[in-house]
Amino acid sequence: MPSSAGPSIDTITEGGRVTQVGEGQEADESAPPVMTFGAPTAGEILAERYELVEHINNDSAGRLVWRGVDVVLRRPVAVVMRYPGGDSATEMLQAAVAASRVIHPNLVGVYDAIDEDERAYVVREWVDGQSLRELVGADGPLDPARATAVGNAVASALAAVHATGMVHGNLHPGTVMISDEGRVVLADARTDGADSQETDVRAVGGILYFALTGHWPHAEAPLHGATAGHGRAAIPDAVRDAGGAIAAPRQVRAGVPAYLDDLTMDLLDAQIAPPGSDVLAAELARLDIPADDHFLESAGTLRFTAGPDDDPSPLAAAGGRKVAIGIAGLLAVALVGLLIGISALGGGDDKKGGTEPVAQPSASQPAVEDTTPATAAVRKLDISDVKIVDPIGSRDALRGADKVVDGDENAGWETQTFYNNPKFGKLKEGMGVWIDLGAPRTVKSVQAVLSASGASAQMYAGTANFPDTKSGDGQLVGSYQPVGDALEQYDGTRMTFSNGFNADQKYQYLMLWITELPQKEDGSGYKLGVQEITVQGS
DSSP states (O other): OBSOOSOOOEEEETTEEEESOOOSSBOOTTSOOSOBTBOOOTTOEETTTEEEEEEEEEBTTSEEEEEEEETTTTEEEEEEEESSOGGGGHHHHHHHHHHTTOOOTTBOBEEEEEEOSSOEEEEEEOOOEEEHHHHHHHHOSOOHHHHHHHHHHHHHHHHHHHHTTOOOOOOSTTTEEEETTSOEEEOOOOOSSOOOHHHHHHHHHHHHHHHHHSOBOOTTSOTTTOOTTOGGGOOOBOOBOTTSOBOOHHHHSTTOOHHHHHHHHHHHOTTSOOOOHHHHHHHHHHHOOOGGGOHHHHOOOEESSOOTTOOBOTTHHHHOOEEOOOHHHHHHHHHHHHHHHHHHHTOTTOOTTOOOOOOOOOSSSOOOOOOSOSSOOOEEOOOOEEEEEOSSSOGGGGTTGGGGGSSOTTOOEEOOOBOSOTTGGGTOSOEEEEEEEEEEEOEEEEEEEESSSOOEEEEEEESOOOOSSHHHHHHHHHHOEESSSSOOEEETTEEEEOTTOOTTOOEEEEEEEEEEOOBOTTSSOBOOEEEEEEEEEO
16 A cells, blocks of 8 residues: 655665655664664565565664565565554654555555564565656756656555645655656655645755756755765755855756746745645646657746736646746647637538538628528437546556446446545546547437436536646536536436536537546445446537
């Protein structure tokens, strides 16, 4: 289960550097072992399940880190141990128990926490990779796109932690880990109450600053005890002026976009109230898109404090952030609207094979009376495209949208399991199923067949499609408008929307926006499947 245990260390193996957790300050490697009596040995099996394979190192807090194997599930694990146990291990065990309740792909998994009196240990996920501190130290600062992706992963993990009311309290480049597969995970939470959720959020600014410059901006709190020049834990301090103010990332390194520079400095500015971790995660997710979308170059300047002339970003409603939309963006929107208007005037319902052009009425040429029957036959409309909309979450969770319109109610797309709250664990406002009717149509009703009762949703409609990226999804959610007040009929697992569709208006793009999930039958969390969506109209 994703989260973290008590503070641990960097590790070195014969096959290369493998980071398990970085506390920031490590024990002197020449120091004598912490344990004498009762020390673990290679081959020992703890709790009749966890075999110790290799002693990796000791950290400055007296913990031992071992590489081990879960002999039941046959998977590698990290074993973080304290000796003696008792009160000295309380904080570590409490942190592990609390962390095990939070499940998120960007949190290190905690498997077990055991107190054997004379020694206590936490068993958690083994991560092959390196810490952000090591990565930047070896390869130099990250490019803006990758730094944004790391910041997004960290903020998303914090949002999951904060949704439970907990605080991570130990965020720095040594506790941000990047696996060999590119997964970014946050480890080593603390429960000593020394920090707050606001401190966590401001620490994301430190992570961004370090990723972009290779310097650490928090000289007053340097990595929980690490100081300049202290062995491998050392991180260069930020460049500062005579008054102690740090230089902005753009002043340290060329090529940092202005908006990312502003975002980082706002997080570090004690005079500017930081957003909630969920809002910050949404903002960074909006920016965390593939580099070939060129969004990093076209986005406007982002600030927490915006002037009255700023236009709201698609996610501004989540937390009040604003974005100044560039001229190029406005021209793009205008062009999309023009193309849609031309399409509508051109008769999107024309059959293939060609027909005579239809003359448009003008001031001197009155419109010919429409002889089409007032009430066209209502039928099931074809759906030409479908996708899952999520401005915040992982794109990996959006696969399988085609099952929503395949005619089989026994197969469909389903959300991930969320915990602690039916509203997507309080991690996001919702998720949507977007459909394209292929051309503007008269819509009478939309029916969604769901996997279980107890969900909440709203129907939305829009006039444009957007790129299948987090940024595009954010724009889509921000521009679409609700159809009707709310759900009209909910018969068991079938939702029917009909009262909001205007008979004089045609619709091409619709979205079922899910806002609340039903509880799973075993009570272990909240999850929903969308089995089938059908549209009736003409």
